[in-house]
Amino acid sequence: MVETAKTTQHADIAIAGGGYAALALALALRQGLGPQAAVLVCDPVLARPSAGDGRASAIAAAGRRLLEALGVWARLAASAQPIREMTITDSRTGDAVRPALLTFAGEVEPGEPSAYIIENRVLHDALAAACRDAGLTLLARPVARAQDTGKDTGEAITAHLNDGSRVTARLLVAADGGRSHLRERAGIGIFNRDYGQSGIVATLGCERDHEGRAEEHFLPSGPFAFLPMTGQRGSIVWTETSEAAARYCRLPAELFLDEVARRLGHHLGALTLLEPPQAFPLRLMIAREFYRGRLVLVGDAAHIVHPIAGQGLNLGLRDVAALAESIVDAARLGLDIGGPDVLERYARWRRFDTFTMAAATDALIRLFSNDFDPLRLVRGIGLGVVDRMPGLKQVFVREASGFGGEVPRLLRGERI
Incomplete structure (x- = not known):
C-alpha cells in the first residue's frame, strides 16, 4: 500500500530509499520483528512500477538464498538465468582468437548455481510487490533531511520529508544511493576515486x-562482460573511457553491434540490439563511517565498487542481512535497536568485507586495464596457474557466491 505523507508519523525504523537494499531490508525486518514493529519506507520511486534502468545484475548464491528466505525468489525464478559457466580471457580488441585462460564451473554446491542474472526492473518490481503484500507502509515521498543526525543521543531521530511532514523513528536507514544526501548532511566522509571510465x-x-x-574479456580499455539472460538474450557491461563510451552510445545500432562483435566474437551468431545502450560513470566510493547517531548506511549509500566482479548488488544484500540480524537480535534482547552497540556490530560485520571487495576490484581494474606486454605475460601465467588448481578455484567461487567469513543467517537461507 502506497500512502501519502501525513503531518507526523511515528515508526520504529524509517528507511530512506526505494531500491533493492531498502525494500529487501524492509521485508527482512518485517519477518524478524513481526507486524507489530512499524517499518516505513520513503521514496518517490515507490509510486512508479518498473523502476529499473535497463541494466541486469548478478545475484550470487547467497543473495538468492536471502531472497528465498524472504519469500521473494518464487516471484523471480522464471526470470532468472543461472550462470552455468564463467570464462575469462585476456587479449587485445583486434585478436581473432581469444583462448580461455580461466574457466569456472557454475555451481557453488551440487545443484546450486553460483549466481543468476536478472533484470533490475524485474527484481525491483518483485521486491516492491512483496512489500505491499506484507502490509509494509510505503511513502512516495523522499526524505529531505534528518534533524541533528550526528548529535542525536535521544531515543528517536526525526526525518523531514520534502512536503514538510515528518517521521520520527528509533532508527533511520540511509539507502538513498551513491550520492546520498543523508550521508552528506550527517557529515560522514567518503573515500572516492573516479576511474574516468563509464x-x-x-x-x-x-x-x-x-x-x-558468462564471459569476461579483459581488454586494454577495460573489461567487456557478457551476462547470459533468459530467452537467448544477454546483457553486456562494456568498460571504456567516459569520452569513448559516450561516442559508442551515439552510434547507429548496426555499427554499435559491429563494435560489440569485435570484442565478444561471433560464437553467438547474429546479434540484435533489444534495448539502446546507456553509459554509467564508474567510481569507487566507501563511506568512512557506516553509521552516525541513529543514522545507518546500507547499499550504495555505504559503498560503490567497479562492476568488474559483478558484486555491487550482492554487497548491498550482505548489508541487508547483517543489519537485519543485528536489529532483530537486539530487539529480542530488549535492547535499543538504534543504539551504538547494535550499529557498531553491523559496522564491524560489514567493514572488512566491504574494504576487501573494494581493494580487490580496484586491483583487478588496474592490473587488467592496460596493454603492457610484460604485465600481460604475468597475467596470463597467473590465470593459467589458477585454472589448473580446482581447489583454489572453488575457494574463489565460494567467496564470490557470498559464503566467505561470518555469514548472516539470511544469506544461509535461514529466516531470522
Whole structure:
C-alpha cells in the first residue's frame, strides 16, 4: 500500500530509499520483528512500477538464498538465468582468437548455481510487490533531511520529508544511493576515486543459445562482460573511457553491434540490439563511517565498487542481512535497536568485507586495464596457474557466491 505523507508519523525504523537494499531490508525486518514493529519506507520511486534502468545484475548464491528466505525468489525464478559457466580471457580488441585462460564451473554446491542474472526492473518490481503484500507502509515521498543526525543521543531521530511532514523513528536507514544526501548532511566522509571510465550497458538478442555461459574479456580499455539472460538474450557491461563510451552510445545500432562483435566474437551468431545502450560513470566510493547517531548506511549509500566482479548488488544484500540480524537480535534482547552497540556490530560485520571487495576490484581494474606486454605475460601465467588448481578455484567461487567469513543467517537461507 502506497500512502501519502501525513503531518507526523511515528515508526520504529524509517528507511530512506526505494531500491533493492531498502525494500529487501524492509521485508527482512518485517519477518524478524513481526507486524507489530512499524517499518516505513520513503521514496518517490515507490509510486512508479518498473523502476529499473535497463541494466541486469548478478545475484550470487547467497543473495538468492536471502531472497528465498524472504519469500521473494518464487516471484523471480522464471526470470532468472543461472550462470552455468564463467570464462575469462585476456587479449587485445583486434585478436581473432581469444583462448580461455580461466574457466569456472557454475555451481557453488551440487545443484546450486553460483549466481543468476536478472533484470533490475524485474527484481525491483518483485521486491516492491512483496512489500505491499506484507502490509509494509510505503511513502512516495523522499526524505529531505534528518534533524541533528550526528548529535542525536535521544531515543528517536526525526526525518523531514520534502512536503514538510515528518517521521520520527528509533532508527533511520540511509539507502538513498551513491550520492546520498543523508550521508552528506550527517557529515560522514567518503573515500572516492573516479576511474574516468563509464560502463556501457545494453541488452542483446543472440542467434545461438548461450547455454548459460558468462564471459569476461579483459581488454586494454577495460573489461567487456557478457551476462547470459533468459530467452537467448544477454546483457553486456562494456568498460571504456567516459569520452569513448559516450561516442559508442551515439552510434547507429548496426555499427554499435559491429563494435560489440569485435570484442565478444561471433560464437553467438547474429546479434540484435533489444534495448539502446546507456553509459554509467564508474567510481569507487566507501563511506568512512557506516553509521552516525541513529543514522545507518546500507547499499550504495555505504559503498560503490567497479562492476568488474559483478558484486555491487550482492554487497548491498550482505548489508541487508547483517543489519537485519543485528536489529532483530537486539530487539529480542530488549535492547535499543538504534543504539551504538547494535550499529557498531553491523559496522564491524560489514567493514572488512566491504574494504576487501573494494581493494580487490580496484586491483583487478588496474592490473587488467592496460596493454603492457610484460604485465600481460604475468597475467596470463597467473590465470593459467589458477585454472589448473580446482581447489583454489572453488575457494574463489565460494567467496564470490557470498559464503566467505561470518555469514548472516539470511544469506544461509535461514529466516531470522
